[in-house]
Amino acid sequence: MDFRSWNGVDLRYAVNRWNEGGFVAEATNPLLEDAAAACFRKAAARGEIWMSSEAEQVDEGRRHFLLVATTVTGLAGAGMTAVPFLASWRPSARAQALGAPVDVDISRLEPGAIVKVVWRGQAIYIVHRTPEMVATLSSSQVIDNLRDPDSEALDASSQKPLQPAYAKNATRSLKPEYLVLIGVCTHLGCAPLNRFEPKDPELGASWPGGFYCPCHGSRFDLAGRVFKDVPAPTNLKVPPYRFVTDSVVQIGADAEVV
Numbered sequence: 082m083d084f085r086s087w088n089g090v091d092l093r094y095a096v097n098r099w100n101e102g103g104f105v106a107e108a109t110n111p112l113l114e115d116a117a118a119a120c121f122r123k124a125a126a127r128g129e130i131w132m133s134s135e136a137e138q139v140d141e142g143r144r145h146f147l148l149v150a151t152t153v154t155g156l157a158g159a160g161m162t163a164v165p166f167l168a169s170w171r172p173s174a175r176a177q178a179l180g181a182p183v184d185v186d187i188s189r190l191e192p193g194a195i196v197k198v199v200w201r202g203q204a205i206y207i208v209h210r211t212p213e214m215v216a217t218l219s220s221s222q223v224i225d226n227l228r229d230p231d232s233e234a235l236d237a238s239s240q241k242p243l244q245p246a247y248a249k250n251a252t253r254s255l256k257p258e259y260l261v262l263i264g265v266c267t268h269l270g271c272a273p274l275n276r277f278e279p280k281d282p283e284l285g286a287s288w289p290g291g292f293y294c295p296c297h298g299s300r301f302d303l304a305g306r307v308f309k310d311v312p313a314p315t316n317l318k319v320p321p322y323r324f325v326t327d328s329v330v331q332i333g334a335d336a337e338v339v
């Protein structure tokens with residue numbers, strides 16, 4: 082399966098996430114949106130990928146977010162950037178239609194890996210952090226370079242916290258090893274890429290591992306906290322979520338109120 086071209090249209094920018102083994106396809110060039118959408122619909126019709134109902138909708142408020150698809154065949158990844166195949170995750174049609182909470186089985190999410198799912202039309206990233214990844218969150222190399230290390234920023238209009246209170250801690254999570262984020266850059270809405278390996282060749286020797294938004298170069302640590310001197314103004318948001326069991330995360334149900 083090759084999404085790099087379709088009917089002669091170069092889709093490299095539309096499917097740059099695919100090449101990383103990710104679930105989320107995005108169009109950095111609006112001219113590619115129709116072609117990319119058609120490409121994914123055909124693949125879905127062939128049974129090669131499964132598309133959520135949200136996948137065919139372009140969110141005008143987030144101009145770069147185009148498609149979300151979940152593979153059912155042929156997905157392979159390696160090392161810390163691997164995205165495991167979670168066949169068991171598929172929200173019901175009703176849940177998709179209503180934007181109801183969705184359960185994600187993370188029993189096969191290996192340490193160091195990430196899975197990306199859809200909730201209310203947004204990409205949700207779930208990362209199983211290794212002890213080494215958690216350790217970076219409190220290192221001075223990271224903390225000293227963060228814009229809002231304690232996640233104190235408030236929503237500009239409502240003056241309410243931008244995230245659940247249970248995520249306002251050193252790891253921004255209910256459990257240190259599991260990070261749950263909305264995968265939408267707080268600058269202009271691109272989907273940040275996972276760049277978990279320290280010293281990533283593209284990001285430099287000082288890179289501690291985290292997320293990188295290729296649209297305008299914003300950088301975030303392994304808790305989704307934004308680094309200084311990048312366009313993104315605030316940390317990546319944490320959605321409401323809770324653990325139904327040790328191996329099932331429910332996205333959309335707030336741990337504070339359930």
Ligand code: FES
Nearest residue numbers: 266268269294297
């Ligand atoms: S949208 Fe992410 S840096 Fe601009």
